Amino acid sequence: MAQPTEGPRSGVIHDIGYRPYTGPRLGTGAAARSLFVTGLLNAYGIGRSGRAKGLPMTLLAMMLVPAAIMVAVMVTLGLTEGFLDYGSYPVTLMLVIVIFVAAQAPVLFSRDLRSGAISLYLARPLPATSYALVRWASLFVAILVFIGLPVTVLYVGALTAEADVSEHTGDYLAAMVGIVLLSAVLATLSGLVAAHTRRRGLAVGVTIIALLVSTGVVSAVQAITSQQGNETAGLVVGLLSPFSLVDGVQAELLGGQSSFMVPPDTTGWGLLYLVVCLAVVAAGLWLLVRYYRKQAGR
C-alpha cells in the first residue's frame, strides 16, 4: 500500500471506516477441518435445502427402525443370547446403504466439479491432494455414522437388557471394525464414480448398479459353485463385491458370522480378503487424488 505523501494534493482519500482483518489467521489445517465438517453435514442435508434433507434422513430412519424393533423384541422377550448378530446387520440392509452411498456421494464429489466452484476451492491455500482426501474423509465418516449408528443402538439396547457385557462388547467391536472397512471401501468406490461422471443422475445409477450387480453376481456364482463343490472359485468370486469382501474379513479374521454362502475358511484367505480391501481403498484414493491434481492444473 502506498502511503499518501505530503505536498500539493489534488485529491483526498477519505477514511470511511473500512478496516483490514486483524483477527487470528487459522491456516490450512483449519480450512481442512471446516471443509470436513461442512462436507459431513452436507452429506446428511444439514445446511442445504429442506428437500435435500429428505432422502438422507428418511434412509437413516429406515436404517434405525429395524434396530429399534430388534431391541424392543429382545427386551420384551428377554432374549439376551444369540439373538443379535451385529456383523450381518449391514448385509441385511444392503439396499438402504447402497441407495444412501450412491445418492450422497455426488453431493460431495460432483457438485463443485460440475459447477466449476472447484477452481475457487483450489485457488485457496488448501492443496488439491488435501481437498480430495478431506472430501473422501467426509463421505467416509458420513457412511460410518450411517451404518454404525443402528449397530450401536443394538449394542446399547443389549446392554440395557442386561446381556453378557464382555461377549456383546467383543462382537460389537469386531462388527465395528468390519463396518469401518466397509465404509472406507464404499466411500472410495462411490467417490471415484461421482467425481468422474459429474452428473448426479448418472453417478447415482452407476454406483447402485455396480454395487448391487456385483453382489448379485457373487451370490449367484457362489450358489452354483457350492452346488458343484468348487470352493476355490466361490472364494475368488467373493472378492468382487465390497459387501462379500468385508463380510469375509469380518467372518474369518474377526470371528463374526458370515452372511454369504462361501465365506473364507482359512486365515490365508481371510488375509487375502483384507489385503484386497486395503488395496482397493489405497488405489481408489490414489486415483482420486490424481484426478483432483489434474483439475488443479487446468
Add this chain to the structure above:
Amino acid sequence: MNATISRLALQSLFGQKRWWVLIALPLLQIGLAVLVRVLSGGETGGAFEPVLVVFGLGLVLPLVALLVTTGVLGPEIDDGSIVYLLSKPISRYVVALSKLLVAVVVTVVLGAGSLVVAGLILEPSEPGQALAVGIGAAVAGTAYCAAFVMLSAISRHGMVVGLIYVLVFEGLLASWLAGLRYLSVSAFGRRIAGSLDSALEPIAGNLPLGYAWIASLVVLAAGCYVAGRRLSRFQLRGDE
C-alpha cells in the same frame, strides 16, 4: 417419426462416456453365462433360471433400459439444450416418439440380445428356450423404456425413481406381495416367455397371458403419451 432426431439421440447415447456403462451390463450377463458353463463343466441344468430369468430378465434388462432411456432424454433437459430442439417446427409427440424408438431399439438389441446369447451359451441344444426368453425380454424391455420415460417425465430424478421401482418395487415388494405381479413389468416378460416354450412354464407365474400382452401395450402407449405431453408443456427450470 423424425430420422434426424433419432440419429441425434443415438449419437448422444454412444458419443459420450456413457456407452461403456451401457455395454458393461450385457457383457457381464454373457460373461456370467460363460463362467457358469466353465465352472459347471457343461452341466448347466439348474443354472438357466437363476442366470437368465432372475439375473437377466430381473436385473440386467431393466437396468439397461433405465440407462438407455435416461440417456436419450435426460441430459438434454438437464443442460437446457432441449429448447433448441423444441423450437423446431416438429410436433413434440414426434420428438418424444423418435427418442423413445431409439431407446427401445437399443434396449432390445443390447438387453434382449445379450439374454439370447447367454441362453445359447448355457443351453446350446435348446435354441427355442433362449429365443423365448429373448422375445419375452424384448417385450418387457419395450415396456420398461416406456415406463421409465413416463417416470422421468413425472419426476426430475428419473434415474433414482426408476431404480427404486426396479429394486424396491419389483425386486423386494413383488416377491412378498404376490398381487403386485399385475403391476410388475418383469412379470409380464416372464409370462410371455413362459408361453412360448414349454420348458419355461415354471417361471411364467399365475398371470393371464392376454393381460400380460395388453398391459405391456398400455404401458407403451401411456409412456409415449406422457412423454409427449411433458415435452409440449416443457418449461425451462434451473439446475437443482
